[in-house]
Amino acid sequence: MPDTSNSDAFVEFERVQKSYDGVQLVVKDLNLTMPKGEFLTMLGPSGSGKTTCLMMLAGFETATYGDIRLDGRPINNIPPHKRGIGMVFQNYALFPHMTIAENLSFPLEVRKIGKSDREAKVKRALDMVEMGAFGGRRPAQLSGGQQQRIALARALVFEPELVLMDEPLGALDKQLREKMQFEITHLAHRLGITVVYVTHDQTEALTMSDRVAVFDDGRIQQLAPPDELYEKPQNSFVAQFIGENNTLEGTIREIKGERCVVQLDDGELIDARPVNVSQVGERTRVSIRPERVEFNKDRLQEGAHMLKAEVLEFIYMGDIFRTRLKVAGNDEFIIKTRNAPDQVRLEPGAQIEVGWLPDDCRALDAPKT
């Protein structure tokens, strides 16, 4: 893990805004600081502004307002080819009329690096992605995964300190994608490069990144390491967007420091942890991860609030069981239990009680209606 407390920022967005049409802001007041060596993922639904941010960093879009700094230097007015930023594109963008070796040699040639140096660097880069034998082929003769590796090698061959990746694994099948995720992170950490990675795949974001910036509506909704993002979402968008979530709506009845009591809309009371609610009487949406819901009373704290639930559906998924319940009027309430030898398989129609640790139940802002 890089030292995230490092104060000299390598990449910095300061109050950056971007509008294409002069009417709507695609990026609204973006502030982001990245230390050197960090692997940061921009995650968000399409249209959330994440790719625009990446393009502004690469120099293909200009910021309407605000500063972007690289290594302390403002780069707003530097053309893309002078920024020295490596980039991997979604469709790889390998030049189809050049061989693999020529593709890799291209950034070195335009930098006027000598032939022998060039060849050594190309070979090293190809070996790095285990594609040493493919230098003479054309991109069209390679599979998607191989093209992906070459695109990566090409972005790294001129030894940039910052590499941008725009949904680079989007076109690969699941198995290959997971393999490449590990390879890219290992490579990035081994080489100590700073990576800005754009994806809309949350699993990818969680498994690869040092920090994840969740984008929505042109703003960063939360910027945090993956575990924090998953376990401690700061608002209901992040909670909904990252992983699976059960939500129940209600009103704050009582706040006592790290605890609050929420009265659900059907009158039941539950304990929760207040996150971004502050007043008694405020509407709230509480969120509980399916794997933190417990129906075995022995495992819960004494005095924990329990809710009545009706089992609607039991789905066997191999490693886990997924059970759909009707809880407090919500019939999309999911619980996940590990497939352990002593695990109970709930029968549809059974009446049970469910509960959770108050820390796992987060009272977040209610969506505006």
Place this chain on the structure above:
Amino acid sequence: MTDAATEPDKITGPTPDIALRAGDKTKSGPVLAADGTPLKRSLNRALRAQKLRALALIAPLLLFVLITFIAPIGDMLFRSVENQIVSNTMPRTTAALQDWDSNSGDLPPEEVFEAAFYDLFLASENKVHTRLGSRLNYEQSGMSSMFRRAGRGVGDIGDVYLDQFKDLDRDWDEALPWAELMGDPDWIAAQDAWSEADGPMPSFELRAGIAEVLPRTADAYETFARFMQDSNGDSPLEEEPWSMVHTALYQDLAAGDVAGYDGPRADMLRAADALVADPAFETISFRDGFEEIDEDWLSVENWRVIKLYSPDYTVGYFASAVDMEKTPDGIEVRPEDEQLYIRLFQRTLFMSLVITFSCILLGYPIAYLLSNLPSSKANLLMILVLLPFWTSLLVRTSAWKVMLQQQGVINDVLVWLGMVADDGRLVMINNQFGTIVAMTHILLPFMILPMYSVMSTIPQSYVRAAKSLGATNWTTFWRVYFPQSVPGIGAGSILVFILSIGYYITPEIVGGTSGIFISNRIAFHISSSLNWGLAAALGTILLVVVLVLYWAYDRIVGIDNVKLGG
């Protein structure tokens, strides 16, 4: 792109697919279908119905193309070597000329003139002798008038005999006596009884035995009778024979003896025989007859040309098309001042190349702009590109005439600006310059459209990738964008070049004399000089040149690299 076939991504564990493939490999011999027939055969059977349906779908177009395109072109190509007009019009003469040695320097023997008399007599009755004359005139000037005169003159030869026989007995210039002498009695009866309602006339039959007594006359009369029946629809019983028949009669009577003849009109025939035997009977040799018609008929050179072109097929048209001529001594290059076509072909190729390059230079930036603009603006620009397509070709070409002529818009503006003196107005039309300008304008859309469709498939990410890798705008364009747009240039170039090499209307209007193409010459031979054989030969050469260039292009650039669209 499949991941399974390539190495680093290969899945090494057993999957159903891998197991299946491994299973297949262990078997040897042809793969069998479930019912035991070889898989290939059963696949073919399964695909046959599909193929038949596909064929049925394209059949109307195929027929249309075959009838309206392939067949006329084939016919045209055939005309470039076809030469049957000589042997069809003068069959006896060409046969008789076989034995004549054209290099001897002597005139052909009397038999050839005799054959020519009968051939030309019939040809002039058919009115085809002038056509043959024009045909041979392509090879030797003067032959046209020689044949035209012969058409009129052969009658004079025959009249020598006709007049004398007629003076002896009026019946020799009557229809019926001749019919009785030559015709089969049954046929005469049938022809006599025939009326138009009965359908076709009973075909003329020679009387048995008459061909032995009067072989030439029988032949000549049969030809006459058949001609009357078939071509004119007249009854031989009512038509006086041509003097060609009388000439044949004289020849028969002079050569043979009719004393033993006792058929109809025997007295008349014997009297004629006696007349011919009389030393006072006037005769004329065919050779002298032709000499009287036209001195040219006694030119050895002309007879050599006739013999040279008597075969059914000839390379003469092709020789002419490349500025050579077929002579009795072989194929020779024409004198310098008669050379025309090679220069025209060269000019056509050169100007087509210039036009193609001008189109590339003008079209590339437009295509680039089109493919990089947002679609709403690109559509507007595209309409401007296509606008000329919606205007008549003639209007556009004529507009150039207005623009470029010496009293035209451009010259006026230049004079007004003082860049050109009023008496030094530029000549920009009726020369190569005018043709190149007008044709570049007219063919430009054919260059822009394929370029555009290729360029619009080049993703923006290539350009971005190149820039992010450190390439300047120019390097990005030259090393990344341009190579990928080459297929569009190739497609546009082929299109423009092939279109311009055969272009006709624009050079015709603005080309003057120095700016015309080979196609204008082809059109001239088709519609004015009517030398279709030469036009066909020129067209064939043009077609072959285009095919050769296409082949060369395929070898050098590769036709797979040509794209008309994504």
